[in-house]
Amino acid sequence: MNTFEQFLKIKSDKVFGRYFTATKHIKKGEIIKTELSYTAIPDSYATKKVCTNCLNFFDPHCSVFKCVSCDNVKYCSEACQEMDMKKFHNLECCYLNKLITEDTPLGYTLDYQWLLIRTLIRYLTNDEEKGNYLSSTFKDVNLMCSNCECFDSEKLLEFRNIALSIKTFLDANTELKEKLKIHLMFYQFKKEESATIEKVFGKAYNEEANETDFKILSFLFILICKEECNSFGLYSFKLEGNKSPRQPFGLALFPLSVFFNHSCYPNVGYVTRNKSIIFYALMDINEGEMACISYVGIKDSLSKQERKENLKKNFFFNCECKKCSNEGGNMVEKITCHFDNACFGWMVPTKLVKDAKFNENEFVCEACLN
Ligand SMILES: [Zn+2]
Ligand SMILES: [Zn+2]
Numbered sequence: 001m002n003t004f005e006q007f008l009k010i011k012s013d014k015v016f017g018r019y020f021t022a023t024k025h026i027k028k029g030e031i032i033k034t035e036l037s038y039t040a041i042p043d044s045y046a047t048k049k050v051c052t053n054c055l056n057f058f059d060p061h062c063s064v065f066k067c068v069s070c071d072n073v074k075y076c077s078e079a080c081q082e083m084d085m086k087k088f089h090n091l092e093c094c095y096l097n098k099l100i101t102e103d104t105p106l107g108y109t110l111d112y113q114w115l116l117i118r119t120l121i122r123y124l125t126n127d128e129e130k131g132n133y134l135s136s137t138f139k140d141v142n143l144m145c146s147n148c149e150c151f152d153s154e155k156l157l158e159f160r161n162i163a164l165s166i167k168t169f170l171d172a173n174t175e176l177k178e179k180l181k182i183h184l185m186f187y188q189f190k191k192e193e194s195a196t197i198e199k200v201f202g203k204a205y206n207e208e209a210n211e212t213d214f215k216i217l218s219f220l221f222i223l224i225c226k227e228e229c230n231s232f233g234l235y236s237f238k239l240e241g242n243k244s245p246r247q248p249f250g251l252a253l254f255p256l257s258v259f260f261n262h263s264c265y266p267n268v269g270y271v272t273r274n275k276s277i278i279f280y281a282l283m284d285i286n287e288g289e290m291a292c293i294s295y296v297g298i299k300d301s302l303s304k305q306e307r308k309e310n311l312k313k314n315f316f317f318n319c320e321c322k323k324c325s326n327e328g329g330n331m332v333e334k335i336t337c338h339f340d341n342a343c344f345g346w347m348v349p350t351k352l353v354k355d356a357k358f359n360e361n362e363f364v365c366e367a368c369l370n
């Protein structure tokens with residue numbers, strides 16, 4: 001497990017699974033965790049506005065670089081173009097091009113498929129930045145929970161089809177596929193995973209029969225479930241401005257940050273910056289207290305019941321947080337912009353907002369800077 005945790009440690013129990021608690025008293029406004037993504041992509045809708053390599057928004061006055069063979073990725077500089085082509089895009093270009101022109105419409109399904117292709121490429125080309133406490137390895141990705149038994153059959157069928165599609169990418173890249181075969185030699189599925197695989201594919205993986213191709217397919221299927229339960233959206237106010245809620249422009253895996261539980265009255269907020277995520281304390285947190293983020297937007301018009309149903313459907317748990325149990329605490333007022341009712345910005349520590357006047361321990365609206 002990754003090391004440098006000044007403020008958080010992982011606990012686990014039957015009720016909450018694995019979760020972060022504070023190792024000491026944390027002051028409101030303190031930055032408690034930063035993580036560089038394992039992989040991150042711009043949403044397929046956003047590739048015209050965001051560099052696929054560094055995830056910076058394009059400067060309208062500067063030239064944009066692209067892949068010589070396709071129109072699916074764009075870069076802010078020649079350096080970004082060269083780095084991304086070499087690391088990822090040369091390997092994925094053909095497959096991605098086929099996907100986008102054929103039957104996969106732009107949208108979330110394509111996005112997570114792309115994120116997984118890049119995750120596999122990184123894993124199988126051994127591009128693991130070891131020794132950097134900010135970054136994770138594939139081992140951390142693989143340790144994420146799949147919750148595969150919780151998805152409904154429609155979702156599982158979708159994941160099955162995406163797994164079959166991603167497998168064609170590996171079939172066309174034999175070098176990667178051979179490496180994966182070696183990596184999977186001693187890989188074992190968990191009991192619930194085997195049962196779900198059997199349910200979805202009509203058969204279970206049989207270790208004795210050594211069905212390597214089916215093992216790869218099953219592994220991809222479980223990896224999709226892991227991604228679906230644990231990926232983070234990257235957000236900005238640059239697409240539609242601050243009169244709309246945070247706008248997603250990308251998708252990323254932060255496997256060392258998946259231990260934040262949910263609360264509708266969260267004590268931890270986060271912002272994403274390019275390929276990184278930064279968590280900060282929204283209020284004082286006591287030593288031993290659970291550190292929670294909100295998995296869903298908090299300035300919304302959902303009733304308590306709708307919010308709970310949404311959490312149950314998408315994240316598979318009954319929310320019993322402070323707000324859900326007594327409706328008393330209202331976090332919305334504290335952590336969303338109070339300058340202007342029409343602004344959807346979140347209050348973030350001033351040190352995280354580039355253009356804000358630096359003021360230790362004070363908060364500023366990240367969207368309107370007020
Ligand atoms: Zn760039
Ligand atoms: Zn290309």
Ligand SMILES: [Zn+2]
Pocket residue numbers: 263264265319320321322323324325
């Ligand atoms: Zn709740």
Ligand SMILES: [Zn+2]
Pocket residue numbers: 242337338339340343344345365366367368369370
């Ligand atoms: Zn604001």
